[in-house]
Amino acid sequence: MNTESPTEVRATSDPRALRDALATFTTGVTIVTTRDAEGAPFGVTVNSFNSVSLEPPLVLWSLAKTSRSLEAFQRAEHWAVHILSTEQDALSTRFARAGENKFEGIELESGIQDMPLLPRCTTRLQCRTSFRYEGGDHIIFVGQVVAFDRSDRAPLVFHGGKYAVATRKTPPLTLAPPEGAPIDSRFDDEFLGYLLWRASQQFHLRVQRTLAARELTQEEFFVLIPLFHNDGRSAAAFCSTLADLGLGAATSAIDRLAARGLIRIEPDTRRLFLTPTGHDEILQVLAMTKAIESECLGQLGPWESVSLKNLLKQFIVQTNPGLPHPWDAEEAEPQA
Numbered sequence: 001m002n003t004e005s006p007t008e009v010r011a012t013s014d015p016r017a018l019r020d021a022l023a024t025f026t027t028g029v030t031i032v033t034t035r036d037a038e039g040a041p042f043g044v045t046v047n048s049f050n051s052v053s054l055e056p057p058l059v060l061w062s063l064a065k066t067s068r069s070l071e072a073f074q075r076a077e078h079w080a081v082h083i084l085s086t087e088q089d090a091l092s093t094r095f096a097r098a099g100e101n102k103f104e105g106i107e108l109e110s111g112i113q114d115m116p117l118l119p120r121c122t123t124r125l126q127c128r129t130s131f132r133y134e135g136g137d138h139i140i141f142v143g144q145v146v147a148f149d150r151s152d153r154a155p156l157v158f159h160g161g162k163y164a165v166a167t168r169k170t171p172p173l174t175l176a177p178p179e180g181a182p183i184d185s186r187f188d189d190e191f192l193g194y195l196l197w198r199a200s201q202q203f204h205l206r207v208q209r210t211l212a213a214r215e216l217t218q219e220e221f222f223v224l225i226p227l228f229h230n231d232g233r234s235a236a237a238f239c240s241t242l243a244d245l246g247l248g249a250a251t252s253a254i255d256r257l258a259a260r261g262l263i264r265i266e267p268d269t270r271r272l273f274l275t276p277t278g279h280d281e282i283l284q285v286l287a288m289t290k291a292i293e294s295e296c297l298g299q300l301g302p303w304e305s306v307s308l309k310n311l312l313k314q315f316i317v318q319t320n321p322g323l324p325h326p327w328d329a330e331e332a333e334p335q336a
């Protein structure tokens with residue numbers, strides 16, 4: 001049985017359908033900037049950018065004739081293309097709105113002929129206008145790249161009218177079976193539960209080693225972090241939150257941390273506070289766990305790091321059965 005959905009030929013006179021079809025072409029996102037004759041900066045979000053030639057190095061993009069920036073670009077001898085990084089979606093949205101003071105609060109760098117250069121991009125190409133062509137309701141700009149710089153920041157992606165992140169396609173991943181294990185008794189490598197558990201273990205076993213070196217248990221760590229973000233919480237409500245999250249051993253962890261002088265339990269209210277020693281301790285531990293994170297993400301690479309966090313956040317939000325957030329300020333007192 002053919003399960004593919006049928007392709008339907010649509011008339012190009014249906015502009016919406018055509019726009020939707022064109023939006024299936026996945027692109028990066030750029031902001032093109034220049035200055036007008038008076039030196040005022042102009043910039044537009046553009047995904048019609050493309051490379052044309054290496055010898056000479058030419059790139060192109062097109063600008064709608066209705067754009068307020070058209071005159072500035074028509075007269076400009078130079079313009080700069082900024083290939084945006086995955087963290088710059090808000091900047092892209094800002095430069096896609098006509099009339100707004102787009103450059104407000106941005107610390108600009110200065111390029112050739114004082115071209116306004118935006119910071120923290122994946123790549124920046126400074127170009128001299130080579131040609132301009134009529135292209136229907138757009139003007140096509142072709143420019144020669146005269147200077148460029150690039151970083152390894154993961155690029156922002158645009159598909160179907162929405163921002164996205166890029167992930168490299170890897171061959172199907174097969175995890176090695178435990179030594180000597182009969183092949184059919186193997187836990188399915190494609191099973192989500194296994195993948196989430198395995199990834200978490202590989203990370204947390206390293207964290208646990210760090211904690212052990214400072215004589216802290218994982219339960220104590222999971223008590224200290226939420227208190228670092230928000231202390232003064234009631235012990236009972238806090239323990240109930242942690243128990244909801246599957247961290248049932250919090251009560252004894254709290255007693256041990258209090259005995260070590262890392263937290264203080266206010267006698268009347270039974271509210272929990274980090275002591276200055278506890279505060280210093282968690283700062284040190286957080287620095288060490290951040291170092292583990294950097295190492296793991298370094299092994300994964302910048303694109304995959306962004307994709308992994310993005311997908312995990314989506315998974316957490318979309319499958320949340322109503323679990324509390326551990327750093328939330330104050331929980332309702334549990335019913336006696």
Ligand SMILES: Cc1cc2nc3c(=O)[nH]c(=O)nc-3n(C[C@H](O)[C@H](O)[C@H](O)COP(=O)(O)O)c2cc1C
Nearest residue numbers: 045046047048062063064067068069096097098099
């Ligand atoms: C992801 C994205 C890509 C865009 N690409 C283009 C483009 O290639 N050409 C264009 O003229 N407008 C494009 N736009 C729309 C312009 O950014 C938008 O019309 C902007 O307001 C123009 O600014 P201005 O009128 O101040 O010049 C794009 C918008 C977005 C969000």
